[in-house]
Amino acid sequence: MNFELTISPMNDIEADVELIIVVNNDLKHRFVHDKKMLKKAGFSAEQDETCLLIENNRLYVGVESISSVNIRTAVATAIKGLSKTSYKNLKIASYMNHPKCTAVLRAMVEGFELGAYNFDNYKSKKSTQAIKKIIISLEEYNNYELDIEICAIAVNNGQITAEATNFTRDIVNTTPDDCYPAVMADIAEKLAENNGLTCNILKPKQLKEEKMETLLAVARASRHRPRVIHLTHKPKKPKAVVTLVGKGLTYDSGGLSLKPSDYMVTMKSDKSGGSAVLGIMKAISEMNLPIEVHGFVGAVENMIGGDAYKPDDVLVAKNGKTIEVRNTDAEGRLVLADVLCYAQQEVKADYIFDFATLTGASVVGVGHYTSSVMGNNDLPKDAVIAAAKSAGEFATKLDFNRYLKKSLKSEIADICNISNTRYGGAITAGQFLEEFINKEHKDKWAHIDIAGPAFVEHAWGENPHGASGAGVRMMLRLLEKLAKEK
Numbered sequence: 001m002n003f004e005l006t007i008s009p010m011n012d013i014e015a016d017v018e019l020i021i022v023v024n025n026d027l028k029h030r031f032v033h034d035k036k037m038l039k040k041a042g043f044s045a046e047q048d049e050t051c052l053l054i055e056n057n058r059l060y061v062g063v064e065s066i067s068s069v070n071i072r073t074a075v076a077t078a079i080k081g082l083s084k085t086s087y088k089n090l091k092i093a094s095y096m097n098h099p100k101c102t103a104v105l106r107a108m109v110e111g112f113e114l115g116a117y118n119f120d121n122y123k124s125k126k127s128t129q130a131i132k133k134i135i136i137s138l139e140e141y142n143n144y145e146l147d148i149e150i151c152a153i154a155v156n157n158g159q160i161t162a163e164a165t166n167f168t169r170d171i172v173n174t175t176p177d178d179c180y181p182a183v184m185a186d187i188a189e190k191l192a193e194n195n196g197l198t199c200n201i202l203k204p205k206q207l208k209e210e211k212m213e214t215l216l217a218v219a220r221a222s223r224h225r226p227r228v229i230h231l232t233h234k235p236k237k238p239k240a241v242v243t244l245v246g247k248g249l250t251y252d253s254g255g256l257s258l259k260p261s262d263y264m265v266t267m268k269s270d271k272s273g274g275s276a277v278l279g280i281m282k283a284i285s286e287m288n289l290p291i292e293v294h295g296f297v298g299a300v301e302n303m304i305g306g307d308a309y310k311p312d313d314v315l316v317a318k319n320g321k322t323i324e325v326r327n328t329d330a331e332g333r334l335v336l337a338d339v340l341c342y343a344q345q346e347v348k349a350d351y352i353f354d355f356a357t358l359t360g361a362s363v364v365g366v367g368h369y370t371s372s373v374m375g376n377n378d379l380p381k382d383a384v385i386a387a388a389k390s391a392g393e394f395a396t397k398l399d400f401n402r403y404l405k406k407s408l409k410s411e412i413a414d415i416c417n418i419s420n421t422r423y424g425g426a427i428t429a430g431q432f433l434e435e436f437i438n439k440e441h442k443d444k445w446a447h448i449d450i451a452g453p454a455f456v457e458h459a460w461g462e463n464p465h466g467a468s469g470a471g472v473r474m475m476l477r478l479l480e481k482l483a484k485e486k
């Protein structure tokens, strides 16, 4: 999609269709040209309600108020509504609250890109999004001191963010037979080549040398051998060093603790954390942020077979801790344990964030649309939650506590891979990971359980059926904020 910013008045711009945003049900506003017709169509301009007046080539959409979140979802809904039309380009006013406040402009661009996303790789008939060009008019601000450069940066960053989110969505939506660990590693290598990142891929031989035995145990029954991916973005004078770790289970059958059939469907999405890390690395290299960012992905398939790891096994993690396996479906934490240890061995970071579709309990606790944020210290957790909010993602804190921690005790090893209570599963999973964070990193780490929003089987807001790219937008905001500090 192409975006063009102009100071030309809306009336002077030639476009196939115009998108008009109606704020707070105000159908009497001067921007609303077709009052009678809209009334006849029963349009009341509720948030995300659309009305296409095909004779006038005008599309109306409602927002409750002008805010980034409202504009992003409204614009996404509107563009989705045009997907079957033959319009090739669209014009819209900028709707910024203030000429210096470009957040809404960026959200608008994100809304167009995210709303136009469509995953049809497996359809024999491809649907093509006809609208290729969006012209945004800044005419309302001609009398103010308008900094068109700042507006252009907002548009560019919005586009980079949304394209990276769509890149992540594509990986997650790809089937497990087409996207297995070696394929994830190929995607990372190609990304590194195109975007000037460094890429190191660890294959089974190196994983053995690195003593990543818990990861290797999870991977054992699959014909697809595991990979650990390490991508690096290293600017000249970085303002901070950040490590990202992603769970990349290209399929989670549950292993010998096999999932019931209903729960197995959609488990191609268990690579969402790792895919988010790849998307974030793509965007930060395109924005060229002055932050050193290391992206690690544990890419593994959890299957059954004669060589499968078993409940009752005791595994030794990279940091020497022993783990009693009581459920092979709690595999993500085993993979992350080793990858977190490896990431800390390789990089001394100011922050460590891990992204994982780790527990069904997170979805039960906070619902489908929200990520759970955990850790030992409020600082990184609050930073994630604030960044999620300004990026248009939902995230909330789940507090650790020492009583739940006890439920992970093992009689025969250092720790169990599941807790002995059926409640608080998102927290106990987070507290399991805590065991693999070194002392010096304890206060720098936050764990983000994206099991709820990563893959939803219906469209919501700017998100389509399937993968949403959860984590990408929130982490980019956080990294952009770090880049502006000091």
Ligand code: BES
Residues within 6 Å of the ligand: 252, 270, 327, 329, 330, 331, 332, 357, 358, 359, 360, 361, 363, 418, 419, 425, 451, 452
């Ligand atoms: N990948 C799943 C978690 C999950 C569930 C993600 C639903 C997305 C949607 C994870 O590996 C898992 O199976 N966790 C178990 C843990 C349990 C055995 C302690 C779960 O949540 O049931």
Ligand code: ZN
Residues within 6 Å of the ligand: 252, 254, 328, 329, 330, 331, 332
């Ligand atoms: Zn599992």
Ligand code: ZN
Residues within 6 Å of the ligand: 249, 252, 270, 329, 331, 332, 357, 358
């Ligand atoms: Zn899993």
